Amino acid sequence: MKMINGVAGEALALADRAFQFGDGVFRTLRCDAGGIRFWARQYAKLAADCAALGIAAPPREVLEADIRQLAPQDGAIKLIVTRGESQRGYAVPDACTPNRVVQVSALPPVWPAEGARVRWCDIRAGWQPALAGVKHLNRLENVLARREWSDPAIQEGLLLDRDGHVLEGVMSNVLALSGRVLFTPRLDDAGVAGVMRSVVADVAARNGIAIREKVLTPAAVMAADRLYLCNSLIGLVPVRELSGQHWGVHALDSVLQAGLAVMTEEETWYSSEP
Amino acid sequence: MKMINGVAGEALALADRAFQFGDGVFRTLRCDAGGIRFWARQYAKLAADCAALGIAAPPREVLEADIRQLAPQDGAIKLIVTRGESQRGYAVPDACTPNRVVQVSALPPVWPAEGARVRWCDIRAGWQPALAGVKHLNRLENVLARREWSDPAIQEGLLLDRDGHVLEGVMSNVLALSGRVLFTPRLDDAGVAGVMRSVVADVAARNGIAIREKVLTPAAVMAADRLYLCNSLIGLVPVRELSGQHWGVHALDSVLQAGLAVMTEEETWYSSEP
Numbered sequence: 001m002k003m004i005n006g007v008a009g010e011a012l013a014l015a016d017r018a019f020q021f022g023d024g025v026f027r028t029l030r031c032d033a034g035g036i037r038f039w040a041r042q043y044a045k046l047a048a049d050c051a052a053l054g055i056a057a058p059p060r061e062v063l064e065a066d067i068r069q070l071a072p073q074d075g076a077i078k079l080i081v082t083r084g085e086s087q088r089g090y091a092v093p094d095a096c097t098p099n100r101v102v103q104v105s106a107l108p109p110v111w112p113a114e115g116a117r118v119r120w121c122d123i124r125a126g127w128q129p130a131l132a133g134v135k136h137l138n139r140l141e142n143v144l145a146r147r148e149w150s151d152p153a154i155q156e157g158l159l160l161d162r163d164g165h166v167l168e169g170v171m172s173n174v175l176a177l178s179g180r181v182l183f184t185p186r187l188d189d190a191g192v193a194g195v196m197r198s199v200v201a202d203v204a205a206r207n208g209i210a211i212r213e214k215v216l217t218p219a220a221v222m223a224a225d226r227l228y229l230c231n232s233l234i235g236l237v238p239v240r241e242l243s244g245q246h247w248g249v250h251a252l253d254s255v256l257q258a259g260l261a262v263m264t265e266e267e268t269w270y271s272s273e274p
Numbered sequence: 275m276k277m278i279n280g281v282a283g284e285a286l287a288l289a290d291r292a293f294q295f296g297d298g299v300f301r302t303l304r305c306d307a308g309g310i311r312f313w314a315r316q317y318a319k320l321a322a323d324c325a326a327l328g329i330a331a332p333p334r335e336v337l338e339a340d341i342r343q344l345a346p347q348d349g350a351i352k353l354i355v356t357r358g359e360s361q362r363g364y365a366v367p368d369a370c371t372p373n374r375v376v377q378v379s380a381l382p383p384v385w386p387a388e389g390a391r392v393r394w395c396d397i398r399a400g401w402q403p404a405l406a407g408v409k410h411l412n413r414l415e416n417v418l419a420r421r422e423w424s425d426p427a428i429q430e431g432l433l434l435d436r437d438g439h440v441l442e443g444v445m446s447n448v449l450a451l452s453g454r455v456l457f458t459p460r461l462d463d464a465g466v467a468g469v470m471r472s473v474v475a476d477v478a479a480r481n482g483i484a485i486r487e488k489v490l491t492p493a494a495v496m497a498a499d500r501l502y503l504c505n506s507l508i509g510l511v512p513v514r515e516l517s518g519q520h521w522g523v524h525a526l527d528s529v530l531q532a533g534l535a536v537m538t539e540e541e542t543w544y545s546s547e548p
Contacts, residue, residue, distance in 0.1 A: 011286060011288060013284055014377065017417070021414065021416070022296030023417050054418075076362055088377070089382065090419075105362040124402075126401055129398070137296055138296050138412035139296060139297070140410055142295070144405075145364075162401050170364060
């Protein structure tokens with residue numbers, strides 16, 4: 001199911017700058033039984049990412065109307081906002097009207113409850129402070145990183161940055177627990193600051209677990225008491241194995257999951273009456 | 275005029291990975307009176323860029339047939355090769371058939387014969403050795419850099435890299451003449467290695483002008499005897515002004531232009547009999 005500017009459609013003009021330059025942003029939302037998790041945060045992040053690129057974000061109610069039309073029950077919803085269409089060349093014309101796309105796909109396979117198996121990627125994450133944190137459509141790095149493994153038993157790969165510090169997963173953010181402090185990489189120069197990362201930070205704060213942004217070395221990650229990955233589709237998933245290092249159940253696993261369940265319920269928006 | 279996989283078309287499936295991730299490469303060719311400049315080099319670079327991303331490049335004769343169908347006389351031809359279509363997610367399915375697009379646009383305005391006026395961009399070029407040199411579809415940096423100025427009297431902006439070294443123009447490569455040596459930035463960690471850059475290197479070599487890749491500081495660029503920009507549409511254009519620094523005609527200007535004219539004639543492919 002796909003909708004372009006409020007109308008069912010499967011194809012977009014070649015002139016769209018998303019196709020020509022990756023000139024746009026996107027969001028991935030989880031929808032369960034018609035409830036869209038963390039919709040208010042997702043919209044706020046979409047609007048912030050649009051602003052970072054100088055794209056006019058569609059009003060929230062416009063996107064909500066699109067979603068209502070699609071009436072998803074369970075699925076992964078991808079929202080894409082492009083800068084719009086233009087002639088050849090990087091210059092943006094004065095009149096450039098954003099295109100918005102809403103796609104609904106089946107939810108991906110659940111990651112193992114006992115934890116994810118994870119590898120280190122060879123490719124380094126790029127450096128670009130002007131785009132850091134933004135979930136934009138220039139995602140070749142993620143594509144190349146994901147191509148490094150085909151073993152379905154491996155759920156995720158971790159990326160280092162130019163300086164050899166841990167940055168993020170190919171499709172998730174990383175949190176390393178030490179005592180009662182969750183450390184997560186700074187994303188000033190690279191990476192995507194996911195909505196679920198902000199949710200987990202709030203869950204931690206509510207439950208007396210400190211959360212801090214920090215430069216994380218691979219050694220610090222390997223020495224963590226527990227490692228977690230998060231994104232909007234998987235939620236928060238512990239890591240069972242990373243490159244030969246194994247972790248078992250941690251006392252805070254259930255604290256975090258229970259806190260996340262509470263916050264998920266608080267922050268779910270229903271596009272139609274249940 | 276646009277052609278998708280050999281058939282006239284204006285729209286591509288949303289499922290195409292170029293739209294979702296910028297997962298593809300492109301080339302910009304100049305066509306004059308039906309002659310496509312440096313076609314053999316352009317195709318070789320397209321194939322190399324496809325290989326760098328693990329995309330199967332369309333055979334040369336297939337693209338030539340597309341171009342013959344379009345029968346352009348004068349124009350800018352953009353060739354795009356995408357990895358193909360897939361479902362949600364970064365993972366590339368085993369069966370992923372590239373899509374190819376050929377677009378013809380009007381040639382952009384000629385840059386002033388007396389030289390271009392150029393500025394320094396604020397945004398830095400990103401660092402990513404895995405993509406360096408490749409003309410891929412992740413071009414948000416170029417878009418943001420081009421948005422920094424709207425004065426039509428300024429033709430180009432120059433980008434520094436993370437380390438503050440001169441990397442390239444938003445849409446061109448840079449060459450700085452000192453004595454009889456043309457220095458051009460190394461592109462190991464960022465930037466696009468344009469076809470015209472390789473042509474100019476050959477023109478220089480033929481005419482007894484040395485060409486060397488080097489780390490170039492902004493100070494070295496400002497102190498150059500002459501500064502040139504090149505790409506496939508503008509050819510080789512001297513810089514008249516960069517941020518208050520002015521350059522006049524240099525004795526080697528005409529040597530380089532004459533050499534380029536010879537090589538252009540040698541390496542033009544006619545898609546139809548003239």
